[in-house]
Amino acid sequence: MTFMSSLKQRWSAADSLVCVGLDPEPAKFPASFANDSDAVFAFCRDIADATAQYACAFKPQIAHFAALRAEDALERLIAHIHEHHPGVPVILDSKRGDIGSTAQHYAAEAFDRYAADAVTANPYLGRDSVQPFLDRADRGVVILCRTSNPGAGDLQDLVIDGRPLYQHVAEKVAREWNTHGNCSLVVGATWPAQLKDVRAIVGDDVPFLVPGVGAQGGDVEAVVTNAKSTDGTGLMVSSSRAILYASKGADYAEAAANAARELRDQINRFR
């Protein structure tokens, strides 16, 4: 099954637009992991198992694993999710993009080594840098459009030919790059007006990955009302720290499940 069809099926089967971000930070793990040499895998596995029922997707962030020399844990985590939660797609957040010959290796890294269903990609080197991802029609390509961080506007808002750069990215992806129907766009929850602009440009066929609720303070109601598609889907509202570290106690997995369920319910109130 393709990334897009798994995502659509999951939106409906789980009645959820929540993407659970898997960003391990051992200093925030419960004390019970202190002497566990495989803590990164074990913690993320427990969170995935506890939250899967409320998730339309999982999104592990590669730097959080690589910085800990835990790429092996990331491989095993994605394999675990595929085995135990089949049908819940995994987006590898690695924000890749490079000249074509190197980008081919990034595509192999994401889709063959890690077996991710989708990958985040940076569009600023142009189409050929993203082409090896686009060519994998069964996998998703989640392209940075208007990011959630405070400095997002430094470059993404620069006006070119009468409109900001992020709108050119949205237009180009929707009209030119999405030939296989496998593209999504990243638009931060912290920018409700831009969410609305991008939805107006791309229509209903391009889902948004929306990070920035929870720890970054984005407003769920504004996200959903401004960015949902006509049928009340179209979103992967991603939260990492607010779910992962909902409790540092023995109830960490239950607390994560509660946080994911509450986010799902909050989103659903405005769909």
Ligand SMILES: O=C(O)c1cc(=O)[nH]c(=O)n1[C@@H]1O[C@H](COP(=O)(O)O)[C@@H](O)[C@H]1O
């Ligand atoms: O591509 C992303 O996932 C991403 C894009 C963006 O614009 N902003 C953003 O925060 N992210 C990622 O989303 C996650 C947000 O984490 P929390 O703020 O803890 O929910 C991190 O893994 C970020 O790297």
